[in-house]
Amino acid sequence: MKTILTEEQLAITIQRLSYQLLENHIGLENTVLIGIQPRGIFFSNRIVKEISKEVPTDKIQYGKLDITFYRDDVRQGLHALNRTEIPYSIEKRNVILIDDVLYTGRTIRAALDALQDFGRPAKVELCILIDRRFSRELPIQSDYTGQSIDSIIGQKVKVFWREKDGKEEVVLID
Amino acid sequence: MQLSSKHLLGIRDLQPTDIQLILDTAIEFKEVLQRPIKKVPTLRDVTIVNLFYENSTRTRISFELAEKRLSADTINFTASGSSVSKGETLLDTVNNILSMKVDMVVMRHSASGAPHFLAKHIPASIVNAGDGINEHPTQALLDAYSIREKLGTLEGRKIAIIGDIMHSRVALSNIYLLKKMGAEVMVAGPPTLIPVYMKEAFDVQVEYNLRKALEWCDVANVLRIQLERQNQVLFSSLREYSLAYGINKRILDSLKKEILIMHPGPINRGVEIDSDAADSKQSIILQQVENGVAVRMAVLYLLAGGKEQKN
Numbered sequence: 302m303k304t305i306l307t308e309e310q311l312a313i314t315i316q317r318l319s320y321q322l323l324e325n326h327i328g329l330e331n332t333v334l335i336g337i338q339p340r341g342i343f344f345s346n347r348i349v350k351e352i353s354k355e356v357p358t359d360k361i362q363y364g365k366l367d368i369t370f371y372r373d374d375v376r377q378g379l380h381a382l383n384r385t386e387i388p389y390s391i392e393k394r395n396v397i398l399i400d401d402v403l404y405t406g407r408t409i410r411a412a413l414d415a416l417q418d419f420g421r422p423a424k425v426e427l428c429i430l431i432d433r434r435f436s437r438e439l440p441i442q443s444d445y446t447g448q449s450i451d452s453i454i455g456q457k458v459k460v461f462w463r464e465k466d467g468k469e470e471v472v473l474i475d
Numbered sequence: 476m477q478l479s480s481k482h483l484l485g486i487r488d489l490q491p492t493d494i495q496l497i498l499d500t501a502i503e504f505k506e507v508l509q510r511p512i513k514k515v516p517t518l519r520d521v522t523i524v525n526l527f528y529e530n531s532t533r534t535r536i537s538f539e540l541a542e543k544r545l546s547a548d549t550i551n552f553t554a555s556g557s558s559v560s561k562g563e564t565l566l567d568t569v570n571n572i573l574s575m576k577v578d579m580v581v582m583r584h585s586a587s588g589a590p591h592f593l594a595k596h597i598p599a600s601i602v603n604a605g606d607g608i609n610e611h612p613t614q615a616l617l618d619a620y621s622i623r624e625k626l627g628t629l630e631g632r633k634i635a636i637i638g639d640i641m642h643s644r645v646a647l648s649n650i651y652l653l654k655k656m657g658a659e660v661m662v663a664g665p666p667t668l669i670p671v672y673m674k675e676a677f678d679v680q681v682e683y684n685l686r687k688a689l690e691w692c693d694v695a696n697v698l699r700i701q702l703e704r705q706n707q708v709l710f711s712s713l714r715e716y717s718l719a720y721g722i723n724k725r726i727l728d729s730l731k732k733e734i735l736i737m738h739p740g741p742i743n744r745g746v747e748i749d750s751d752a753a754d755s756k757q758s759i760i761l762q763q764v765e766n767g768v769a770v771r772m773a774v775l776y777l778l779a780g781g782k783e784q785k786n
Binding site for chain 2: 367369370371372375376378379380381382383384385414417418419420
């Protein structure tokens with residue numbers, strides 16, 4: 302088990318990503334942030350918390366998306382369902398999808414499909430905490446990346462969050 | 476995350492965890508039904524046949540909508556106008572349909588046990604949409620979902636099932652489900668419409684006085700008088716039944732509390748329930764229908780998902 306980000310590095314990375322998002326979406330006026338269930342939510346919650354230091358909370362449009370119904374492997378096994386909450390229209394908005402780890406790209410493919418059912422966004426961007434390079438099965442890349450790492454198929458990246466796991470750390474498990 | 480059974484033949488065969496899973500899954504499908512585009516691609520490679528040997532409005536439309544909103548392909552079969560009238564047996568009909576590569580069967584039949592018979596002979600998953608006077612599991616599930624949505628939980632709630640208990644598959648499925656989920660159940664109606672062994676067989680309370688039943692319960696599930704299944708005279712007239720057991724605004728207003736009124740439909744207005752009660756604020760009859768689609772989506776999703784086709 303190898304540490305990729307310590308608690309301190311994780312906090313700095315989240316802060317950097319939040320400011321990058323704000324640079325490109327000043328005031329978040331036409332932008333909707335959408336975290337991907339289940340574990341992307343911990344990351345997106347932190348991004349929103351960081352952004353709320355600069356933008357009033359009532360101006361931040363933040364939703365949660367569960368992609369279970371859009372998976373391409375429903376017939377191979379059922380996955381636990383989570384709540385989808387997108388109380389804002391995404392029609393002609395800039396949507397930023399937020400997830401913790403980008404690996405094969407299949408989750409993001411499903412999320413893009415799911416977004417179609419809520420409207421036609423002007424633009425969709427992807428914000429990722431850990432990008433596992435060279436492991437993509439679909440042509441999907443992130444626009445905002447916390448940390449890129451090289452890993453092989455047998456390995457697993459695990460992000461620990463205080464509210465869920467009692468500690469904050471990103472590790473690579475063999 | 477999987478149901479313990481391959482089929483949904485009745486509530487009797489389900490574990491409480493299965494019921495919990497279906498009801499919880501339905502919550503997420505209800506969210507899908509509130510979206511601008513009320514459709515998900517989940518079952519796009521699944522073909523489902525709706526096999527209806529008996530008349531139906533709500534259940535058939537509800538199942539078909541649920542299937543379409545899950546992107547499944549659907550075929551509708553009704554016995555009238557088919558080769559059933561030429562003498563084809565149930566098993567032959569179903570095997571012919573299945574040879575055209577159908578994955579699931581939703582069936583309603585006037586013979587109790589018809590889906591159980593079919594389950595022994597065909598490989599596809601079967602969902603019972605009502606068999607004779609036996610069970611109507613998805614109706615009980617949507618009733619439970621509606622009660623849970625309104626009252627938060629089923630445990631400890633007092634549910635009175637009122638009317639034609641003897642001929643009602645809705646009553647039987649509801650009793651199984653509510654008892655499994657820890658609710659208190661009472662059946663009420665005229666003695667001729669309540670089988671004598673109810674108390675011993677199902678551990679439910681039996682009440683012949685409508686007012687006493689309504690005073691006891693939190694929820695009244697009112698059933699239709701099934702004249703088509705009654706082959707002898709069990710009460711003197713519909714008018715007399717209505718006077719003794721009909722629910723109306725007057726009797727509801729005279730209770731000390733506000734109870735929920737449910738009805739599985741179709742309603743015979745003026746017989747088991749009057750319009751002023753059926754259309755009142757206490758009635759959740761139309762919400763039941765709305766929830767039916769979400770509950771059936773959950774059932775189909777849980778039965779179709781997680782089983783890789785091996786052909």
